[in-house]
Amino acid sequence: MARSGRLLPNSMRETRILMGMPVTVDVGGAFATLVDTVFDYFERVDRRFSTYKSDSEISAINRGDVPVKDWSGEMMEVLAIAERTKKETGGYFDVHKADGSLDPSGIVKGWAINNAAGIVHKAGFSDFFIEAGGDIQSCGKNASHLDWSVGIRNPFNTDEIIKIIYPRGRGVVTSGTYARGHHIYNPYAFGDPIAEIVSLTVIGSDVLEADRFATAAFAMGRGGIQFIEQTPGLEGYVVDINGRATPTTGFGDLCKP
Incomplete structure (x- = not known):
């Protein structure tokens, strides 16, 4: 060409x-x-x-x-x-x-x-x-x-990287409240903002697949990481309001250089 x-x-x-x-x-x-x-x-x-x-x-x-x-x-x-x-x-x-x-x-x-x-x-x-x-x-x-490599920021201290992943062609999307405040709401809870989690990173086969599920999973609150776990082709990493992180079972493989 x-x-x-x-x-x-x-x-x-x-x-x-x-x-x-x-x-x-x-x-x-x-x-x-x-x-x-x-x-x-x-x-x-x-x-x-x-x-x-x-x-x-x-x-x-x-x-x-x-x-x-x-x-x-x-x-x-x-x-x-x-x-x-x-x-x-x-x-x-x-x-x-x-x-x-x-x-x-x-x-x-x-x-x-x-x-x-x-x-x-x-x-x-x-x-x-x-x-x-x-x-x-x-x-x-x-x-x-x-x-x-892609760094996942600490939602309580955005100058700190808490995880580094190697997507190798996959898409990476993070939804959270630490940068934009409460802007994602639970449609089944009278539009209440999500308060129990502060950051959710989703890795998909490409960025569109990651993006179209990340917002929905965040709106599910604590249940969002289980949704990501159960959806083929997705991995995720969530940080809750208490600073506790929960990865999906295959997330650790993405952290290997």
Whole structure:
């Protein structure tokens, strides 16, 4: 495949603020044009799905300005994934808000990262790391020719890393209250915020699989780690309000370099 443009050094990592969060792209040996293409993709996703932008498609849908027949293919795809996830989590994941509006932000981030990884793959690169707001998809090796590693922060002291995992191509997503406060609620407890756990990390076959189950598992409270344990292809690590950590049975294998 022919490539043109400025070649990035192996240690190059660029972060930009997009979708209201830091987005980091690190592609070993890539040209700057590819990294720009990935960031441009995240910008397009934000313009379509942001509930904070009055001119986004999702805002227009929630105002009733766009009939279903005119919804974009991307919107239909995300909402179909959301509906499947709702069924698979017993209703703990739901993009429908109490006022009847749609808010797919709980799944868009993982979906977008996964698609961005596809852009990099299609360009012929197999060593990369993409992170958006703590949700991560990595593949191959880093600039030191080692497996990518991901640190899990102590929710009570975010300067401290309490676990290091080696996802080796899997996606990693952490849901919690330590960074954004109480923003995940139990739909079966009159919308009460989750107080008994403070951090839940989910590892899936890719970042979309991890993301679409992480929010729901967190909304389950203490029972969320059992849900992750029982769901094929997922591993997890939860920290409760008392600082007690509980991993799934296969989590320890991900901690081995």
